[in-house]
Amino acid sequence: MTTSTYLARKDVLLILLFAALIMALLPLALDPFRLNLVGKYLTYGFVAIGLVICWGDAGILSLGQGIFFGLGGYCMAMFLKLEASSVGATKIQSTPGIPDFMDWNQITALPWFWRPFHSLTFALVAVPMVPALLAFVIGVAMFKRRVGGTYFAIITQAIAAILTILIIGQQGYTGGVNGITDLRTMKGWDIRSDHAKLVLYFANAILLVASLLIAQFVRRSKLGRILVAMREREDRVRFSGYDVAAFKIFAFCFAAALAGIGGAMFTLQVGFMSPSFVGIVPSIEMVIFCAVGGRTSLLGAVYGALAVNWAKTTFSEDLPQLWLFAMGTLFIAVVVVFPNGLAGLYRDHIAPRLGRFLRPQLRLAPTGDGRKQGATR
Amino acid sequence: MTAETNFLLAVEGLSVSFDGFKAVDDLSFYVDQNEIRVIIGPNGAGKTTVLDLICGRTRASAGSVTFRGHELTRLPEHEIVRAGVGRKFQTPSIYEDLSVFENLEISFPRGRSVFGALAFRRDYLVRERVQDVAGMVFLDGMLGERAENLSHGQKQWLEIGMLLVQNPLLLMLDEPVAGMSVSERKKTAELLHRIIRDRAVLVIEHDMGFVADIAHRVTVLHQGKVISEGSLAHVKADPKVVEVYLGH
Ligand SMILES: Nc1ncnc2c1ncn2[C@@H]1O[C@H](COP(=O)(O)OP(=O)(O)OP(=O)(O)O)[C@@H](O)[C@H]1O
Ligand SMILES: [Mg+2]
Numbered sequence A: 001m002t003t004s005t006y007l008a009r010k011d012v013l014l015i016l017l018f019a020a021l022i023m024a025l026l027p028l029a030l031d032p033f034r035l036n037l038v039g040k041y042l043t044y045g046f047v048a049i050g051l052v053i054c055w056g057d058a059g060i061l062s063l064g065q066g067i068f069f070g071l072g073g074y075c076m077a078m079f080l081k082l083e084a085s086s087v088g089a090t091k092i093q094s095t096p097g098i099p100d101f102m103d104w105n106q107i108t109a110l111p112w113f114w115r116p117f118h119s120l121t122f123a124l125v126a127v128p129m130v131p132a133l134l135a136f137v138i139g140v141a142m143f144k145r146r147v148g149g150t151y152f153a154i155i156t157q158a159i160a161a162i163l164t165i166l167i168i169g170q171q172g173y174t175g176g177v178n179g180i181t182d183l184r185t186m187k188g189w190d191i192r193s194d195h196a197k198l199v200l201y202f203a204n205a206i207l208l209v210a211s212l213l214i215a216q217f218v219r220r221s222k223l224g225r226i227l228v229a230m231r232e233r234e235d236r237v238r239f240s241g242y243d244v245a246a247f248k249i250f251a252f253c254f255a256a257a258l259a260g261i262g263g264a265m266f267t268l269q270v271g272f273m274s275p276s277f278v279g280i281v282p283s284i285e286m287v288i289f290c291a292v293g294g295r296t297s298l299l300g301a302v303y304g305a306l307a308v309n310w311a312k313t314t315f316s317e318d319l320p321q322l323w324l325f326a327m328g329t330l331f332i333a334v335v336v337v338f339p340n341g342l343a344g345l346y347r348d349h350i351a352p353r354l355g356r357f358l359r360p361q362l363r364l365a366p367t368g369d370g371r372k373q374g375a376t377r
Numbered sequence B: 001m002t003a004e005t006n007f008l009l010a011v012e013g014l015s016v017s018f019d020g021f022k023a024v025d026d027l028s029f030y031v032d033q034n035e036i037r038v039i040i041g042p043n044g045a046g047k048t049t050v051l052d053l054i055c056g057r058t059r060a061s062a063g064s065v066t067f068r069g070h071e072l073t074r075l076p077e078h079e080i081v082r083a084g085v086g087r088k089f090q091t092p093s094i095y096e097d098l099s100v101f102e103n104l105e106i107s108f109p110r111g112r113s114v115f116g117a118l119a120f121r122r123d124y125l126v127r128e129r130v131q132d133v134a135g136m137v138f139l140d141g142m143l144g145e146r147a148e149n150l151s152h153g154q155k156q157w158l159e160i161g162m163l164l165v166q167n168p169l170l171l172m173l174d175e176p177v178a179g180m181s182v183s184e185r186k187k188t189a190e191l192l193h194r195i196i197r198d199r200a201v202l203v204i205e206h207d208m209g210f211v212a213d214i215a216h217r218v219t220v221l222h223q224g225k226v227i228s229e230g231s232l233a234h235v236k237a238d239p240k241v242v243e244v245y246l247g248h
Helices: A009-029 A032-057 A065-084 A100-104 A112-118 A120-143 A149-169 A194-220 A222-232 A234-238 A244-270 A280-293 A298-318 A320-337 A341-364 A370-376 B047-055 B077-083 B100-106 B114-119 B124-136 B152-166 B182-195 B208-214 B232-237 B239-246
Strands: B009-018 B021-031 B036-040 B062-067 B085-088 B170-174 B200-204 B217-222 B225-230
Touching: A009 A032, A009 A194, A009 A298, A032 A065, A032 A194, A032 A222, A032 A244, A032 A280, A032 A298, A065 A112, A065 A120, A065 A149, A065 A244, A065 A280, A112 A120, A120 A149, A120 A244, A149 A280, A194 A222, A194 A244, A194 A298, A222 A234, A222 A244, A222 B100, A222 B114, A234 A244, A234 B077, A244 B114, A280 A298, A280 A320, A280 A341, A298 A320, A298 A341, B009 B047, B021 B047, B021 B062, B021 B225, B036 B047, B036 B208, B047 B077, B047 B085, B047 B170, B047 B200, B077 B085, B085 B152, B100 B124, B100 B152, B124 B152, B124 B182, B152 B182, B182 B208, B217 B232, B217 B239, B225 B232, B225 B239, B232 B239
Parallel strands: B036 B200, B036 B217, B085 B170, B170 B200
Antiparallel strands: B009 B021, B009 B062, B217 B225
């Protein structure tokens, strides 16, 4: 058994190409401001990877990934906010040592659920775990009862809406509609400087590539094949001795944890977190960029996240109202004309031509479609 | 009433109704070790529903299903499978997007938990078992093929193969030769003869030639009830059976 079955050469090559693009080409080509923007778009790549596993493979459409992105982002923001609210820095408040928005809301002591966020270690563990735990609870409640398909999608939407309302309503505990702002340092390291932004960009890029490799490993394992099998013939999988609900819960939690990491990296690079990244619209946008890129291709979905978010920044500055319509149109066009998104376009039209062009060189190397090799050996 | 432990499968007083309609009505029958039992009966008699009840797809409203002394009616489906009950569906039920190899591999009884599946390795044992079974179900040359490219008959064989990889003690087949060409039918009969050794089999079938070929005993179902049971010759001679089923 070689690792090529799990990480086929061609896929790894494409991931390396992507790594070269985001870690070498873009940092050389872009100014710090634009690079920071790309870094922000790339945080949505984590969400896209999760959606490929959860939606593309397992067929579970979640219209609530903003929940998990937001929870991860808030976990990070709570730590940073507490560090920015030291007693010394908040002397002028009526209760020094608590975040400013709490003071404005007449709160006089740090709420219990904020306290553990004094610890960076706790915050870093919470970033993937809090979203995964919530996903676990939702997953057990839904999948054990065989709630699926459209009902599940609607319920995730409802939870996204509830969470937004909760965050906005509980201003004293959450910073309300403005979110948690004015984040400054992480263990004394100023995250607002150009240098820090560059370091964070690379940290984000490395995490994203690592996530791609982990997701690739999951997809290549038997678990990955069971997810696809489940999407097609749930009953057959069940009657082959698998607990279908457990596999769905895993896929959903995996996607949630990744989204949480994306959210935390967003907070770090952008410098704040607010309910506008949590609710219904951002959650739907996440599904759209995943679909545009190709929901059955990890890299496709990540490129989709980059492309759609780039387009959003570019167009929504001039025509903010039209953007939503443009986005909707794009989504419908993709679903109707290219159900496999950009990745499908690449696979069906570009790759064959490239292949013909590169064939002479490739002959020499053992070309590896790991699946076929494993199957016929 | 308790089940005799020497029966492999004991179905007793089993009932289920759909919206007031009794699809299976106080049904009892017993299957021995290594017995090949065929269930026949007119369309809508409740044959498929009986298999659904045994494997947990449909929950019984009354009665019990005892398999090797264990009660099945309250177990979740995957536990029933793990206890040794395999089920083939009436329409071929395979994973079109996966290769033939992968289809068979998924049924391999190891790594059935989430993390077990993550750590699962396609080792020598798996490859050998899949190869063997593929040979048995006439698909040895097609392991790398995507399952959607198979013919209807090949899909039926693939699903039977998936059950064999699972190696169940009780094999339940719902109309395994339906929709097959004459030559495919012959090959399937041959295949079934080979695979039904050393295990109990519960088959639903309409093809009487095929039934005569394989059945040890036959149970005739009508409106959710057993109307006759015994050797094929016995049930064929039963006037009730002739009236509701064979007479047409
Ligand atoms: N899930 C269900 N809900 C409602 N009615 C059902 C359900 N499943 C089966 N039935 C009804 O129960 C009766 C028995 O159906 P079943 O499929 O068991 O028949 P069958 O003997 O397998 O017939 P066939 O030979 O046509 O396959 C039929 O009248 C059918 O319409
Ligand atoms: Mg039937």
